[in-house]
Amino acid sequence: MKPAPFHYYRADSALAAVQAAAAPDWNGNARFLAGGQSLVPALSFRDIRPAVLVDIMHCPDLGRLDLADHGLVAGARCVQSEIECSVASRAVCPLLVDALRWVALPQIRNCGTVVGSLAQANPGAEIPVVAMALNATIEIMDVEGRRETIDAGKLFANQSGTFVGPAKLLTSAYFRALRHNEGWGFAEIQLRPGHYALVCAATAVVVSEGRVAETSISVGGLNSNPYRAASAEAFTLGRDILTDTWITEAARIAVDGSPWAARADQHASAEYRQAMAIIVVRDALRSAARRAQFAPRKGHG
Amino acid sequence: MMQATSNPNCNPDGGIPVEINVNGKPVTQNVQPRLLLSDFIRENCALVATHVGCGEGACGACTVLMNGRPVRSCTLLAVQADGMSITTVEGLNAPAGLNRVQAAFQHFHALQCGYCTPGLLATVTWMVEQGLPSDDATIMDHLAGHLCRCTGYQNILLAVCSLLDGGFEGSPPSEYPKLIRTSHEN
Numbered sequence: 001m002k003p004a005p006f007h008y009y010r011a012d013s014a015l016a017a018v019q020a021a022a023a024p025d026w027n028g029n030a031r032f033l034a035g036g037q038s039l040v041p042a043l044s045f046r047d048i049r050p051a052v053l054v055d056i057m058h059c060p061d062l063g064r065l066d067l068a069d070h071g072l073v074a075g076a077r078c079v080q081s082e083i084e085c086s087v088a089s090r091a092v093c094p095l096l097v098d099a100l101r102w103v104a105l106p107q108i109r110n111c112g113t114v115v116g117s118l119a120q121a122n123p124g125a126e127i128p129v130v131a132m133a134l135n136a137t138i139e140i141m142d143v144e145g146r147r148e149t150i151d152a153g154k155l156f157a158n159q160s161g162t163f164v165g166p167a168k169l170l171t172s173a174y175f176r177a178l179r180h181n182e183g184w185g186f187a188e189i190q191l192r193p194g195h196y197a198l199v200c201a202a203t204a205v206v207v208s209e210g211r212v213a214e215t216s217i218s219v220g221g222l223n224s225n226p227y228r229a230a231s232a233e234a235f236t237l238g239r240d241i242l243t244d245t246w247i248t249e250a251a252r253i254a255v256d257g258s259p260w261a262a263r264a265d266q267h268a269s270a271e272y273r274q275a276m277a278i279i280v281v282r283d284a285l286r287s288a289a290r291r292a293q294f295a296p297r298k299g300h301g
Numbered sequence: 302m303m304q305a306t307s308n309p310n311c312n313p314d315g316g317i318p319v320e321i322n323v324n325g326k327p328v329t330q331n332v333q334p335r336l337l338l339s340d341f342i343r344e345n346c347a348l349v350a351t352h353v354g355c356g357e358g359a360c361g362a363c364t365v366l367m368n369g370r371p372v373r374s375c376t377l378l379a380v381q382a383d384g385m386s387i388t389t390v391e392g393l394n395a396p397a398g399l400n401r402v403q404a405a406f407q408h409f410h411a412l413q414c415g416y417c418t419p420g421l422l423a424t425v426t427w428m429v430e431q432g433l434p435s436d437d438a439t440i441m442d443h444l445a446g447h448l449c450r451c452t453g454y455q456n457i458l459l460a461v462c463s464l465l466d467g468g469f470e471g472s473p474p475s476e477y478p479k480l481i482r483t484s485h486e487n
Binding site: 001002003004005006007008033036037040041043044045053055057081104105107108110111192193194 | 357361370443445
């Protein structure tokens with residue numbers, strides 16, 4: 001099928017975009033258009049029939065990619081492959097780059113945006129899972145032009161969708177840099193290449209004197225939104241980095257600690273998703289622990 | 302600020318002016334907002350070699366180059382391509398005929414019905430231009446986005462390996478490239 005008719009508004013600034021979307025003519029049925037890689041198929045299926053699309057890709061005040069030592073800022077216009085193909089990005093935020101390689105297909109990553117994926121909050125999407133693991137902060141603009149910063153935990157606090165109402169625009173996302181003594185891991189199971197994640201996990205482990213000093217575990221695909229497995233993170237603290245007997249147990253605790261009931265659909269039952277989630281958390285934790293062993297040490301140039 | 306409703310570009314039926322460079326020629330038209338780029342190419346530009354398979358970005362038949370990079374033309378609106386350069390398979394030809402990628406596909410018989418071929422040629426042309434390595438992961442990652450129901454991919458892999466290894470220069474190579482390894486041989 002082809003998309004049903006809609007109006008199109010090409011915004012020339014972020015504020016113009018938010019205000020155009022909030023115009024009373026649309027009765028709240030406006031959508032922002034960035035890369036369109038989820039939106040356009042949804043239009044073609046007529047799953048959604050917005051009154052207007054507000055194109056934000058021509059707003060000069062919405063950034064692309066901004067790299068710094070402390071982290072990277074993906075502006076609303078930053079296309080996924082821009083980060084994926086940048087060697088400098090991988091040095092700053094390897095967890096995000098590794099996860100991006102699981103996002104859809106290279107041809108789709110050439111158009112899809114990082115912030116658009118956060119706004120879309122698809123249950124099988126990878127970028128929200130990384131955002132949770134790294135406690136990314138997301139900047140939002142309201143209809144008055146006010147900018148507000150919220151962290152990923154708040155953005156995905158509800159069981160599904162984002163915390164942000166339709167009248168607000170996500171303008172950028174900040175992902176912190178890899179730290180000293182830190183390793184990262186990303187693991188995923190998908191039905192076929194390019195498909196959404198059945199389940200996936202993003203982890204980071206900081207090691208100090210051979211023991212786990214800090215861990216973050218974020219699980220995606222099991223529920224509509226990703227979650228941080230706080231009890232499993234606590235369980236890992238102080239563990240010996242050179243042994244991995246605690247890793248499987250931590251993975252089990254992480255999946256048991258899900259705040260919501262596991263999702264079931266035509267591809268996988270809830271029980272299967274839970275079993276696979278333990279495996280991806282285990283694999284991602286193992287990668288992170290291994291990399292933490294060899295991570296650059298503070299003070300050793 | 303200009304009100305959304307007063308924007309002349311807004312009307313769903315009225316045309317939105319776009320200028321898209323298609324295969325080196327600027328095309329200026331008024332298009333409906335809901336027109337997909339794939340339909341713009343096929344219907345408005347009458348370039349029908351770009352095929353439409355699934356219409357949801359999964360099959361890869363509609364892949365074209367936008368500003369040199371492979372994209373799905375069925376998951377883009379024509380208005381999103383305003384100001385961009387599009388290259389379809391009609392624009393890939395070398396002046397003397399087939400380009401290197403097309404010649405390799407012909408030589409290795411990397412097509413049967415030809416439905417997926419225009420999309421594959423767009424992606425593989427980009428891979429060759431980027432000088433991507435010929436390792437399994439890279440090739441699989443890029444070809445995964447192209448469904449081919451005829452060939453079983455073996456001859457496509459031969460063609461792609463020969464191109465990325467730099468051996469194929471338009472004439473048959475003296476030595477056939479090594480087939481992609483299967484995981485149990487690693």
